[in-house]
Amino acid sequence: MSIWEKLMSIPREVIMALVFIAILIPALNPLGLPLMVGSMSQAWYDTVDNMPAGSIVLFDIGYGSGGYPSLGPGNIAAFHQMFENDLRIVMMATDLEGSMMYPLIMAGVKPESNYGAVYGEDYVFLGYIAGTQTAMAGVLGDLHALASADYQGTSLSSLPLAAEVGGAEDFDIVAYMTTAGGTAEGWVYQAYSQYDRPILGGCLSMMTTSIKPYYDSGQMLGLMDGIKGAADLEFLTGHAGDAIISSDILSFTQTLVLIFILIGNVAFWMQKGGGK
Amino acid sequence: MVSMDPQIWIAAFLTLAATSYAFRDNKAFKFAENTFIGVAAGHQIVMGVKNIRDYGWSHLMQGEMIYIVVFLLGVMLYARYHKEYYWLYRYPIAFLVGNGVGISIRAGIHSDFTLQIAETASPLIASTAMGSINNIITFVGVITALSHFIFTYEGMHKDTLGWGPKIGRWMILLALGASFGNTVMTRFGMYQGRVIFLLREWLQIIA
Numbered sequence: 001m002s003i004w005e006k007l008m009s010i011p012r013e014v015i016m017a018l019v020f021i022a023i024l025i026p027a028l029n030p031l032g033l034p035l036m037v038g039s040m041s042q043a044w045y046d047t048v049d050n051m052p053a054g055s056i057v058l059f060d061i062g063y064g065s066g067g068y069p070s071l072g073p074g075n076i077a078a079f080h081q082m083f084e085n086d087l088r089i090v091m092m093a094t095d096l097e098g099s100m101m102y103p104l105i106m107a108g109v110k111p112e113s114n115y116g117a118v119y120g121e122d123y124v125f126l127g128y129i130a131g132t133q134t135a136m137a138g139v140l141g142d143l144h145a146l147a148s149a150d151y152q153g154t155s156l157s158s159l160p161l162a163a164e165v166g167g168a169e170d171f172d173i174v175a176y177m178t179t180a181g182g183t184a185e186g187w188v189y190q191a192y193s194q195y196d197r198p199i200l201g202g203c204l205s206m207m208t209t210s211i212k213p214y215y216d217s218g219q220m221l222g223l224m225d226g227i228k229g230a231a232d233l234e235f236l237t238g239h240a241g242d243a244i245i246s247s248d249i250l251s252f253t254q255t256l257v258l259i260f261i262l263i264g265n266v267a268f269w270m271q272k273g274g275g276k
Numbered sequence: 277m278v279s280m281d282p283q284i285w286i287a288a289f290l291t292l293a294a295t296s297y298a299f300r301d302n303k304a305f306k307f308a309e310n311t312f313i314g315v316a317a318g319h320q321i322v323m324g325v326k327n328i329r330d331y332g333w334s335h336l337m338q339g340e341m342i343y344i345v346v347f348l349l350g351v352m353l354y355a356r357y358h359k360e361y362y363w364l365y366r367y368p369i370a371f372l373v374g375n376g377v378g379i380s381i382r383a384g385i386h387s388d389f390t391l392q393i394a395e396t397a398s399p400l401i402a403s404t405a406m407g408s409i410n411n412i413i414t415f416v417g418v419i420t421a422l423s424h425f426i427f428t429y430e431g432m433h434k435d436t437l438g439w440g441p442k443i444g445r446w447m448i449l450l451a452l453g454a455s456f457g458n459t460v461m462t463r464f465g466m467y468q469g470r471v472i473f474l475l476r477e478w479l480q481i482i483a
Contacts, residue, residue: 100319146331190379205459209454213395226462246472
């Protein structure tokens with residue numbers, strides 16, 4: 001077996017072990033590699049920063065445990081900025097596991113102790129609402145006709161913030177973070193096209209190529225591009241967390257992937273060219 | 277100092293068991309896989325029942341009798357499993373499809389079609405050099421990629437005209453490459469999230 005043939009058939013155990021090492025090294029010894037803030041994340045930050053205090057945000061936690069490592073840190077940073085700017089947040093979940101992510105996010109933000117926020121006055125969580133676009137249309141159309149209680153069963157009429165919002169016109173902005181393409185598109189359809197509400201979106205990096213056209217065409221004001229976008233938001237808001245730790249690791253692992261792609265291509269062409 | 281919290285230990289074990297598949301299929305992975313399916317199914321049932329209670333039953337109890345129709349349609353979905361009355365399930369399915377299309381079609385055309393065409397048709401020369409380059413790439417990419425899918429005129433893929441579909445194919449491949457790169461980043465992002473959990477919450481060797 002020639003060297004090129006060997007390089008073409010590296011056992012996956014070796015590749016996985018190298019990936020694991022490439023994750024471990026920067027995790028144990030953070031390198032502090034420079035972070036270039038993307039324009040889409042900067043647009044998200046600037047949009048929230050320019051909103052007047054007291055504005056109401058409809059925020060969809062549209063991801064579950066699988067999406068939490070990518071979107072959770074960005075979600076925490078986004079909430080830090082919103083609470084710091086005295087925005088009020090009506091949260092809901094279009095993902096089945098979204099209601100399980102809510103306590104994790106709140107444990108990271110600690111709105112009561114960090115910002116003196118009060119549940120019911122400054123933020124509310126409606127829980128999981130099934131139906132994706134039907135749920136969006138329901139919340140934006142007439143929230144109180146759809147739901148009568150929050151996720152813990154407390155009557156919406158007894159929660160000042162929930163009692164104040166009736167439909168789309170009461171939300172100053174709609175924001176979502178999701179792992180589902182249908183949810184990301186759904187919010188653009190329902191909130192922007194149907195009700196002309198400004199939108200901020202967050203999605204997995206693998207979804208960015210299909211969601212970015214909505215940002216480019218002005219239908220979204222900001223877009224958080226997966227873990228990279230999350231690191232940007234953590235940097236901009238000054239709340240360093242898992243995403244900034246991850247950006248070092250990402251740089252390392254992506255470099256390793258590039259090296260493997262190069263090795264694979266060089267070996268392929270050398271074999272094809274008779275360089276055995 | 278390793279964590280003494282049993283919840284962290286369970287999460288750590290399941291993380292290691294789930295990721296062990298990267299090396300070879302094994303019993304620990306099977307255990308993690310089956311546990312996940314069981315927990316996810318259980319959670320789904322609970323959330324489904326909660327949704328029926330919160331967004332259906334509560335309305336019915338408040339005297340909104342129209343919700344009887346909703347429940348009836350829901351029950352009719354299960355007719356699918358009956359040999360004689362299986363056809364009944366077609367009515368709720370028709371309602372679901374009609375409702376879904378009705379809710380999204382107008383906005384879908386506006387967002388995905390009208391506004392995207394309007395954006396693509398914007399002037400090639402922008403206020404900045406990079407903006408102009410972006411607009412030109414977008415314009416050339418859209419036109420040539422669309423030409424790649426014209427199959428009714430054979431001459432479109434031959435001779436001089438054939439360059440359009442060829443460039444279009446390269447544009448599509450570039451987009452797929454960008455998608456692949458982002459997918460790799462997403463997968464690593466998920467995996468490293470779990471590695472950070474193992475090092476910080478379980479082994480407690482990083483801050």
